[in-house]
Amino acid sequence: xxxxxxxxxxxxxxxxxxxxxxxxxxxxxxxxxxxxxxxxxxxxxxxxxxxxxxxxxxxxxxxxxxxxxxxxxxxxxxxxxxxxxxxxxxxxxxxxxxxxxxxxxxxxxxxxxxxxxxxxxxxxxxxxxxxxxxxxxxxxxxxxxxxxxxxxxxxxxxxxxxxxxxxxxxxxxxxxxxxxxxxxxxxxxxxxxxxxxxxxxxxxxxxxxxxxxxxxxxxxxxxxxxxxxxxxxxxxxxxxxxxxxxxxxxxxxxxxxxxxxxxxxxxxxxxxxxxxxxxxxxxxxxxxxxxxxxxxxxxxxxxxxxxxxxx
Amino acid sequence: xxxxxxxxxxxxxxxxxxxxxxxxxxxxxxxxxxxxxxxxxxxxxxxxxxxxxxxxxxxxxxxxxxxxxxxxxxxxxxxxxxxxxxxxxxxxxxxxxxxxxxxxxxxxxxxxxxxxxxxxxxxxxxxxxxxxxxxxxxxxxxxxxxxxxxxxxxxxxxxxxxxxxxxxxxxxxxxxxxxxxxxxxxxxxxxxxxxxxxxxxxxxxxxxxxxxxxxxxxxxxxxxxxxxxxxxxxxxxxxxxxxxxxxxxxxxxxxxxxxxxxxxxxxxxxxxxxxxxxxxxxxxxxxxxxxxxxxxxxxxxxxxxxxxxxxxxxxxxxxxxxxxxxxxxxxxxxxxxxxxxxxxxxxxxxxxxxxxxxxxxxxxxxxxxxxxxxxxxxxxxxxxxxxxxxxxxxxxxxxxxxxxxxxxxxxxxxxxxxxxxxxxxxxxxxxxx
Numbered sequence: 001x002x003x004x005x006x007x008x009x010x011x012x013x014x015x016x017x018x019x020x021x022x023x024x025x026x027x028x029x030x031x032x033x034x035x036x037x038x039x040x041x042x043x044x045x046x047x048x049x050x051x052x053x054x055x056x057x058x059x060x061x062x063x064x065x066x067x068x069x070x071x072x073x074x075x076x077x078x079x080x081x082x083x084x085x086x087x088x089x090x091x092x093x094x095x096x097x098x099x100x101x102x103x104x105x106x107x108x109x110x111x112x113x114x115x116x117x118x119x120x121x122x123x124x125x126x127x128x129x130x131x132x133x134x135x136x137x138x139x140x141x142x143x144x145x146x147x148x149x150x151x152x153x154x155x156x157x158x159x160x161x162x163x164x165x166x167x168x169x170x171x172x173x174x175x176x177x178x179x180x181x182x183x184x185x186x187x188x189x190x191x192x193x194x195x196x197x198x199x200x201x202x203x204x205x206x207x208x209x210x211x212x213x214x215x216x217x218x219x220x221x222x223x224x225x226x227x228x229x230x231x232x233x234x235x236x237x238x239x240x241x242x243x244x245x246x247x248x249x250x251x252x253x254x255x256x257x258x259x260x261x262x263x264x265x266x267x268x269x270x271x272x273x274x275x276x277x278x279x280x281x282x283x284x285x286x287x288x289x290x291x292x293x294x295x296x297x298x299x300x301x302x303x304x305x306x307x308x309x310x311x
Numbered sequence: 312x313x314x315x316x317x318x319x320x321x322x323x324x325x326x327x328x329x330x331x332x333x334x335x336x337x338x339x340x341x342x343x344x345x346x347x348x349x350x351x352x353x354x355x356x357x358x359x360x361x362x363x364x365x366x367x368x369x370x371x372x373x374x375x376x377x378x379x380x381x382x383x384x385x386x387x388x389x390x391x392x393x394x395x396x397x398x399x400x401x402x403x404x405x406x407x408x409x410x411x412x413x414x415x416x417x418x419x420x421x422x423x424x425x426x427x428x429x430x431x432x433x434x435x436x437x438x439x440x441x442x443x444x445x446x447x448x449x450x451x452x453x454x455x456x457x458x459x460x461x462x463x464x465x466x467x468x469x470x471x472x473x474x475x476x477x478x479x480x481x482x483x484x485x486x487x488x489x490x491x492x493x494x495x496x497x498x499x500x501x502x503x504x505x506x507x508x509x510x511x512x513x514x515x516x517x518x519x520x521x522x523x524x525x526x527x528x529x530x531x532x533x534x535x536x537x538x539x540x541x542x543x544x545x546x547x548x549x550x551x552x553x554x555x556x557x558x559x560x561x562x563x564x565x566x567x568x569x570x571x572x573x574x575x576x577x578x579x580x581x582x583x584x585x586x587x588x589x590x591x592x593x594x595x596x597x598x599x600x601x602x603x604x605x606x607x608x609x610x611x612x613x614x615x616x617x618x619x620x621x622x623x624x625x626x627x628x629x630x631x632x633x634x635x636x637x638x639x640x641x642x643x644x645x646x647x648x649x650x651x652x653x654x655x656x657x658x659x660x661x662x663x664x665x666x667x668x669x670x671x672x673x674x675x676x677x678x679x680x681x682x683x684x685x686x687x688x689x690x691x692x693x694x695x696x697x698x699x700x701x702x703x704x705x706x707x708x709x710x711x712x713x714x715x716x717x718x719x720x721x722x723x724x725x726x727x728x729x730x731x732x733x734x735x736x737x738x739x740x741x742x743x744x
Binding site: 055058059060061062140143144145146147162163165166167168169170253254255256257258259270273274275276279 | 466697
């Protein structure tokens with residue numbers, strides 16, 4: 001049979017053979033335009049960035065020469081880089097941990113069919129209803145050291161006796177920007193986890209109740225196993241976004257005071273756009289890319305695990 | 312007959328110009344974000360199109376975004392034909408090889424006499440022997456004070472460093488009113504401007520004629536000590552979230568700060584936003600600090616012409632902007648905030664002075680005019696300097712914060728800032744080669 005088919009193929013003309021080939025690989029043909037667009041919009045910027053990181057490209061001066069690993073050397077010998085790295089870690093970990101805790105608490109409350117549930121769900125969308133710029137400017141206004149409403153209220157009820165510079169104090173600034181970020185980011189966890197909670201079969205809760213499980217035991221043995229995949233995906237995705245985020249923290253503090261809230265993206269921006277050393281900024285971007293690629297790999301692993309468990 | 316022939320020739324010429332320009336367009340960037348100035352520019356564009364048939368695309372680029380905008384546009388090849396630019400941006404564009412020398416256009420305007428002084432061109436617009444930009448308007452930083460608050464306290468505007476400390480201490484009544492709030496946020500360069508005023512008043516400078524940093528001089532250290540003493544005498548503790556360009560106006564009009572350094576632009580805003588203060592004549596104006604000399608800080612807002620395919624039209628458009636009636640109309644959009652730089656409009660009996668608000672703030676106007684004659688831009692005592700932009704990167708603001716938060720001795724902090732600036736310049740020089 002195979003021999004007969006082979007003879008038939010050999011007797012076909014070249015055009016027919018191409019047509020047959022295209023028939024067999026039609027999927028690939030349809031993918032070509034998309035792949036080309038991806039190559040242009042993703043691969044080119046990445047390669048261009050990588051190339052620039054090995055040059056002495058400056059914001060002002062035209063042209064650039066190859067300088068090898070010089071930009072990486074300058075970055076790794078700059079103490080401000082390590083300060084920004086630590087700040088990025090603190091900013092990301094504390095933001096994510098608090099967003100998970102608050103998001104889970106909010107999801108549990110909304111899942112408990114409390115009165116006014118629709119209102120609370122709507123209220124959680126508020127941080128997403130406005131552009132980050134608007135949110136940052138409003139928070140900056142409220143937290144202003146001289147005329148901010150926050151100080152006004154705290155002084156009014158006697159908690160503080162003089163205004164506090166929330167956004168420019170070495171002591172408070174990082175905590176304050178993290179709290180603003182938590183307010184901004186926890187609804188995403190809440191809504192995602194709520195969807196996860198509602199996917200847990202009601203029988204599981206029923207069995208836990210009949211067996212006399214405490215709320216904590218229900219959380220540990222029923223809820224967390226039921227939402228672990230979606231929680232994992234949310235944590236990884238949000239970690240990528242928070243680690244990489246620039247606008248909120250930059251608009252709130254500009255990385256100050258004295259670098260106390262300067263994360264890696266802000267550090268990279270300062271080097272490139274303030275000082276003009278754009279090639280060093282691209283080197284920092286490469287380092288950021290490597291860190292984020294690790295998180296992305298974890299995300300894809302979790303996603304595929306989720307798909308398999310769903311099957 | 313001759314007159315008729317001339318008129319016919321002129322009409323024919325205009326017609327020819329309009330016909331050849333039909334369908335053409337140029338792009339003009341400006342940084343005038345106030346509605347009144349935007350409206351004025353739209354009118355100018357419409358008038359130019361009506362006269363020449365050339366459409367003018369207007370793009371508003373805020374001052375703080377100009378560098379990121381032009382560098383991106385240069386990469387994308389979407390630069391305008393003509394742009395407004397501060398001196399530091401103009402010199403950067405020139406270094407990037409993007410702008411045209413303006414000597415030929417100056418000749419067509421009638422030579423250097425067209426502008427108020429040769430020194431203005433040398434101080435703000437001539438770089439390495441080339442005229443890289445034209446002045447468009449100018450202003451000077453003055454001491455602005457709340458006359459109502461100082462009058463109530465029986466105080467006069469300070470002049471010497473000692474007087475500043477005395478007046479600030481006498482006015483300080485936190486949290487209602489602070490003597491003179493220092494705005495040290497690194498998000499703008501307000502602290503650098505304040506420091507520059509005091510440095511210049513004792514003859515200190517950031518750079519020498521070769522562009523090397525000379526920030527660690529004894530005079531500079533004294534000026535930094537003065538600024539720190541003023542902070543301690545009359546600023547909210549640790550309020551480093553305050554920036555001159557974002558917060559000064561609110562702090563001043565609310566009476567939170569009794570004094571600030573800014574231009575007479577404030578007078579125009581006051582008339583619109585706080586007519587109560589305007590009518591009460593609450594805005595007092597005095598010269599900047601004077602110790603050995605007056606510490607002038609002057610900004611001349613310039614115009615640059617890009618290399619491109621519409622250079623002749625760009626020339627026409629620039630000439631159009633400077634036509635006397637139109638130019639004075641522009642200056643009057645912010646009366647007493649924008650000062651003339653062309654000889655024909657700057658004469659003391661000229662049309663510029665024929666405005667009630669300019670008459671009202673005559674004293675401030677006179678101080679400003681003197682500042683324009685004698686002052687220099689930030690880091691540009693010896694003319695345009697390609698490194699002056701580095702003074703806007705927060706180095707000075709961070710230095711001041713370090714002194715008051717960590718208690719770092721002033722000479723030590725000044726030395727560190729000096730070294731940081733010099734290192735940045737050395738690295739940039741290496742690249743420039």
